[in-house]
Amino acid sequence: xxxxxxxxxxxxxxxxxxxxxxxxxxxxxxxxxxxxxxxxxxxxxxxxxxxxxxxxxxxxxxxxxxxxxxxxxxxxxxxxxxxxxxxxxxxxxxxxxxxxxxxxxxxxxxxxxxxxxxxxxxxxxxxxxxxxxxxxxxxxxxxxxxxxxxxxxxxxxxxx
Numbered sequence: 001x002x003x004x005x006x007x008x009x010x011x012x013x014x015x016x017x018x019x020x021x022x023x024x025x026x027x028x029x030x031x032x033x034x035x036x037x038x039x040x041x042x043x044x045x046x047x048x049x050x051x052x053x054x055x056x057x058x059x060x061x062x063x064x065x066x067x068x069x070x071x072x073x074x075x076x077x078x079x080x081x082x083x084x085x086x087x088x089x090x091x092x093x094x095x096x097x098x099x100x101x102x103x104x105x106x107x108x109x110x111x112x113x114x115x116x117x118x119x120x121x122x123x124x125x126x127x128x129x130x131x132x133x134x135x136x137x138x139x140x141x142x143x144x145x146x147x148x149x150x151x152x153x154x155x156x157x158x159x160x
Contacts (some may be wrong), residue, residue, distance in 0.1 A: 001067055004094075004128040010120035013113065014075040015086070017064045022073060023054025025082035029105035037107050039141050068095070074104075074117050083108040086117055089124055090135075097133035099126050102148070109144075116150050122152070 007016030027050040037044035048056065060071040071087035078116050083105050088098035100121055108152065118136070125131040138145035140159050149156075 002019055002129065003057055005124075006064070008120065010075055010116050010125055011076060011119055013120065014077050014080075015072050015117060015120060015124075016069050016075070018057045018060040018073050020042075020054075020058050020061060022057045022082070023050060026057060026073070026085065027053040029082055029084075033103070033106040036109075040139055040145065042105055067091070070098075072117075072121060076108075076112065081108075084117060085123055087113075088121065088129070094127060095132050097135070098129070098131055099135045099137060100125075101137075102145075116147055119149050119152055 007014060009015070027048070030044065030053070034044055034047070054103060060069065063069040063156055064071060069087065069091065071085065071089075072118075073082060074084040074086060075082050084101060084103060086102040089101050090099040091097070100118055102114050123135055125134055134154075136149040136154055138149075140146065
């Protein structure tokens with residue numbers, strides 16, 4: 001199994017694997033952002049309880065340890081506040097290739113945090129995981145999400 005750091009930093013952010021106990025802050029962020037998440041994110045269609053969110057976090061922790069899916073939680077470096085979730089998904093270790101997904105707590109939107117996080121996650125994937133390909137998929141109508149890969153110089157390969 002490939003070894004790599006479970007946390008890393010950007011200028012303003014701490015980006016780390018999910019840990020048991022993260023459920024409350026993730027639940028609170030989802031609650032605060034549900035209206036913005038619902039049109040785009042499948043997990044926001046059926047509201048989970050705080051306990052169900054914690055179970056989901058613990059499952060993500062196990063998947064991270066097993067290198068099946070690398071969910072990442074994003075915190076402000078200065079204050080420790082949880083602000084977003086991202087990760088490296090749909091992993092193919094043979095290539096290796098990854099898909100970056102992301103969502104942000106609405107209360108922190110518009111400050112460039114996701115752009116910064118995706119840039120650092122991409123750097124991490126290329127340097128630590130030896131990625132040869134990184135993909136970002138989003139709904140073509142989700143303008144905010146589309147702007148992230150555009151800002152970072154990703155190539156648009158197609159619209160489904």
